[in-house]
Amino acid sequence: MESRTASACTQPSTKRRVVIAGGGYAGTTLAVRLGKALRDEDDVEILLIEPNPCQQALSELDLVAVGPARAEFCELWLPTLFKDLPVTVCYNRVHEVKPNDHVLTVGPRNGPHEDVPYWRLVLATGAIAFVPPVPGLAEHAVTMWSVADAQELQRRIEAQFRAAAMIADRDARVKALSFVVIGGGATGIEIVGTLGQMLPKRMLDAGLDPADLRISVIEGRPDVLYDLSDALRKRARKRLEHLGITLYTGSMVSAVEEGLVRLADGTEVNASVLVFCGGAKADPDAISWSMEADPSGRLVVDETCRAVGHEDIYATGDVAAFRDPKNGRTLPMLAQFAIRESEHTADNIVREARGQALTPFIPHMHGEFVSIGPSYGVGWAFKVNLAGLPAIVMKRLTYLMYWFSVGGIKLTWKRTREMLSMQR
Numbered sequence: 001m002e003s004r005t006a007s008a009c010t011q012p013s014t015k016r017r018v019v020i021a022g023g024g025y026a027g028t029t030l031a032v033r034l035g036k037a038l039r040d041e042d043d044v045e046i047l048l049i050e051p052n053p054c055q056q057a058l059s060e061l062d063l064v065a066v067g068p069a070r071a072e073f074c075e076l077w078l079p080t081l082f083k084d085l086p087v088t089v090c091y092n093r094v095h096e097v098k099p100n101d102h103v104l105t106v107g108p109r110n111g112p113h114e115d116v117p118y119w120r121l122v123l124a125t126g127a128i129a130f131v132p133p134v135p136g137l138a139e140h141a142v143t144m145w146s147v148a149d150a151q152e153l154q155r156r157i158e159a160q161f162r163a164a165a166m167i168a169d170r171d172a173r174v175k176a177l178s179f180v181v182i183g184g185g186a187t188g189i190e191i192v193g194t195l196g197q198m199l200p201k202r203m204l205d206a207g208l209d210p211a212d213l214r215i216s217v218i219e220g221r222p223d224v225l226y227d228l229s230d231a232l233r234k235r236a237r238k239r240l241e242h243l244g245i246t247l248y249t250g251s252m253v254s255a256v257e258e259g260l261v262r263l264a265d266g267t268e269v270n271a272s273v274l275v276f277c278g279g280a281k282a283d284p285d286a287i288s289w290s291m292e293a294d295p296s297g298r299l300v301v302d303e304t305c306r307a308v309g310h311e312d313i314y315a316t317g318d319v320a321a322f323r324d325p326k327n328g329r330t331l332p333m334l335a336q337f338a339i340r341e342s343e344h345t346a347d348n349i350v351r352e353a354r355g356q357a358l359t360p361f362i363p364h365m366h367g368e369f370v371s372i373g374p375s376y377g378v379g380w381a382f383k384v385n386l387a388g389l390p391a392i393v394m395k396r397l398t399y400l401m402y403w404f405s406v407g408g409i410k411l412t413w414k415r416t417r418e419m420l421s422m423q424r
């Protein structure tokens, strides 16, 4: 079942309505799992509220931003995913949540808004790119948090290729072909690695000389990929050097001007195209929804992923702050946790629908992989470090597992074929 209008979600219903706000990794996983489990329950209905018709698979964005993938590669069509499931999609955005009335409102920021009552609500509205107030940064940099961002980077790369092709002076051409990524965490390294592997090929296709290319990554901390072990960071640095990427570590960006990044230690880095991958923050609307939030703005949830103090509201994914009972730390914003929390929440909602007790969510991190270009990766799984082809295979396997969980064998086969054709 599927709908394209707001009225579908505002129609009165006698059923117990589970409303899911946000159709990213968390919301889509939840809707699919719940839809499968409740297929035969006539008195429960599932409503997903999401403004976009596609789920954007953000962890695959680098392949779209620089190539070789088309934008569709990281877009999963919601009507296809829910074709045979009892999930109604309301293409709208959640405006406000009124926990005391057990109602949320949908509609554009400036109204009009309509009420949607719920029996259970799952907030899964994710996060947005966080750009710190460094002079010139927001004005000149492209962020990397949506397919639109990836397409904007594509556009800027192409514009620089066109400009460089017409410049006779070598120094000026090198300046025009200077690409800089700010942020040496996983996202920044994935983008810069893909730039490093793909741009020389694309330059050759355009008749440009790859020797004119300059790619840099800037990280304020003393090293890139700070969450990984020393050994893996070393492999990552070696790979970046092999791709001809210059690393600037240990100094923060102090200002950005047209074509130039200034670091606090006085270094100047030419940047005709600048990408900012320095951080994210939870959906900023969430803190206005009368629920407890942590200092970073994520909604605080208990061990069952319920918003503290609200028995009928869950929050999962990037918008939620789940504290790992093993070490007391809040789980990082990662798709793997968004997916696990949502699977567990779906199971808990099924338990509630059947009058059973909830169970706590116990997070486990079984591995982490970062691609550095489409054919190389670093990371670990089950305490074993991997680098190179095995690591990139593991990373792609995580995509496969996700595609299978939300789209079954058909989607997995289609996407695998697309992915293999890109490796050639």
Ligand SMILES: Cc1cc2nc3c(=O)[nH]c(=O)nc-3n(C[C@H](O)[C@H](O)[C@H](O)COP(=O)(O)OP(=O)(O)OC[C@H]3O[C@@H](n4cnc5c(N)ncnc54)[C@H](O)[C@@H]3O)c2cc1C
Pocket (backbone or CB within 6 Å): 021, 022, 023, 024, 025, 026, 027, 049, 050, 051, 052, 055, 056, 057, 058, 059, 060, 061, 062, 092, 093, 094, 095, 124, 125, 126, 127, 144, 145, 146, 187, 283, 285, 316, 317, 318, 319, 333, 334, 335, 336, 337, 338, 369
């Ligand atoms: C470039 C990049 C690479 C990444 N790589 C990895 C990786 O390799 N591995 C990994 O584990 N993680 C990775 N991540 C992190 C991962 O993508 C996030 O942790 C994950 O997207 C979180 O899922 P989510 O469902 O909480 O949020 P999202 O996937 O961001 O989905 C949120 C959804 O909510 C919708 N929404 C927002 N506001 C509203 C509203 N008011 N009403 C209705 N809907 C709303 C949005 O349209 C969106 O569809 C990466 C992130 C980026 C940006």
